[in-house]
Amino acid sequence: MSTRRVTFQHTIEYEVVNTSNLFQPHNWALLSAGRIEDSRRFVVVDANVEKIYSSAIRDYFAYHHVEARIVAFPGGEENKTMDHYLSILRELDSFPIHRRDEPIIAIGGGVLTDVVGFVAGSYRRGLPYIKVPTTLMGYVDASIGIKTGVNFNRSKNRLGAFHSPQKVLLDKSFLKTLSRRHLLNGVCEIIKLAVIKDAGLFDLLETHGAQCVDSHFQDEAGGIILDRAIGGMLEELEPNLFEEDLARKVDFGHTFSYGLETRYETHLYHGEAVLLDILVSSLIARGRNLLSDEETERIFRLTDALGIELNVSVLDPSLLWASLTERTYHRNGLQRVPMPRGIGGCVFLNDIKANEIELAVKNLEDWIAIKYDHV
Numbered sequence: 001m002s003t004r005r006v007t008f009q010h011t012i013e014y015e016v017v018n019t020s021n022l023f024q025p026h027n028w029a030l031l032s033a034g035r036i037e038d039s040r041r042f043v044v045v046d047a048n049v050e051k052i053y054s055s056a057i058r059d060y061f062a063y064h065h066v067e068a069r070i071v072a073f074p075g076g077e078e079n080k081t082m083d084h085y086l087s088i089l090r091e092l093d094s095f096p097i098h099r100r101d102e103p104i105i106a107i108g109g110g111v112l113t114d115v116v117g118f119v120a121g122s123y124r125r126g127l128p129y130i131k132v133p134t135t136l137m138g139y140v141d142a143s144i145g146i147k148t149g150v151n152f153n154r155s156k157n158r159l160g161a162f163h164s165p166q167k168v169l170l171d172k173s174f175l176k177t178l179s180r181r182h183l184l185n186g187v188c189e190i191i192k193l194a195v196i197k198d199a200g201l202f203d204l205l206e207t208h209g210a211q212c213v214d215s216h217f218q219d220e221a222g223g224i225i226l227d228r229a230i231g232g233m234l235e236e237l238e239p240n241l242f243e244e245d246l247a248r249k250v251d252f253g254h255t256f257s258y259g260l261e262t263r264y265e266t267h268l269y270h271g272e273a274v275l276l277d278i279l280v281s282s283l284i285a286r287g288r289n290l291l292s293d294e295e296t297e298r299i300f301r302l303t304d305a306l307g308i309e310l311n312v313s314v315l316d317p318s319l320l321w322a323s324l325t326e327r328t329y330h331r332n333g334l335q336r337v338p339m340p341r342g343i344g345g346c347v348f349l350n351d352i353k354a355n356e357i358e359l360a361v362k363n364l365e366d367w368i369a370i371k372y373d374h375v
């Protein structure tokens with residue numbers, strides 16, 4: 001028997017760039033990667049975004065004499081499917097682009113950037129691509145990492161790949177047209193990061209969060225919160241881009257939410273499921289003296305102050321337990337559930353019991369009942 005060892009090192013490098021007026025002809029950001037002269041771009045745009053910016057996008061590429069194929073893609077979790085993945089691939093296959101210097105451009109929410117990222121990662125074994133998030137969920141989370149994927153076989157993100165973008169272009173003016181529910185959906189991921197990692201971010205949310213939601217994050221405090229949330233996310237993602245370490249702080253809120261999202265795909269948005277998980281987890285943490293009563297209260301008061309509606313009727317303890325069991329497989333046999341230790345701190349638990357989940361759900365339901373009694 002003989003063995004030959006193959007070793008190759010590949011550096012992952014991409015830029016996350018703050019920009020504005022992305023479709024103004026003088027802004028080169030969209031064309032700052034790849035060749036411009038005599039070139040083509042395959043551009044996939046969220047259908048709701050396309051309605052608003054259709055002519056601006058077309059004018060932009062026409063101005064730069066770049067031949068663009070612009071494909072509208074319907075957002076929404078129900079469209080994160082193999083069928084949509086394949087239909088984008090067919091469009092791409094009919095519009096040949098160079099493999100190295102004509103990056104695909106993905107403009108939309110987390111659903112679109114996940115699906116188009118998977119297209120880019122799999123077509124001809126990988127093409128460069130640029131992500132432009134247009135939802136808050138995309139802006140602070142989905143667009144800035146390297147995970148791509150589609151839902152498959154009734155499981156979320158069951159097919160996908162790690163495929164890094166060439167650039168991520170952040171233009172927060174896209175958030176102006178986002179519905180309040182989708183804004184709050186993204187805010188849930190900011191709350192996640194604040195509770196598990198950044199007490200200062202939590203303070204900022206307490207002080208300015210409600211006003212930032214009202215302004216669609218266009219005010220100064222909104223900019224500060226967005227920058228801080230993205231900085232914190234990148235700090236967590238960068239040293240562990242390929243998730244070799246399965247104990248990840250950013251998985252806070254992503255243990256019980258998995259089952260909720262799978263069962264209630266069209267009713268419950270990703271961030272809404274994450275927030276329910278955060279609250280159940282906080283109550284479990286409270287039960288273990290990882291959070292004080294006062295800290296737990298602060299988390300609940302913040303969700304209230306931000307005006308987030310909680311649909312606790314979906315919280316079935318057996319579903320949450322099944323979700324934890326599934327995530328334990330996903331995390332290679334250990335629960336590795338991130339839990340807050342004080343606001344801004346984190347520990348990983350591997351021994352959560354079904355009765356702790358039951359008690360946390362009951363406490364959460366009681367809290368909601370008391371809250372609505374007072375209204």
Ligand SMILES: NC(=O)c1ccc[n+]([C@@H]2O[C@H](COP(=O)([O-])OP(=O)(O)OC[C@H]3O[C@@H](n4cnc5c(N)ncnc54)[C@H](O)[C@@H]3O)[C@@H](O)[C@H]2O)c1
Binds near residue numbers: 046075076080108
């Ligand atoms: N890859 C990752 O690391 C990662 C991280 C977090 C979330 N995600 C994924 O992100 C997805 C959720 O993303 P999402 O919440 O952005 O959903 P989404 O992409 O479905 O967008 C939500 C809705 O907003 C609309 N929309 C998009 N931009 C708009 C704008 N500027 N103005 C008005 N409407 C606009 C869309 O058409 C859609 O109806 C989930 O599938 C989740 O799994 C991925």
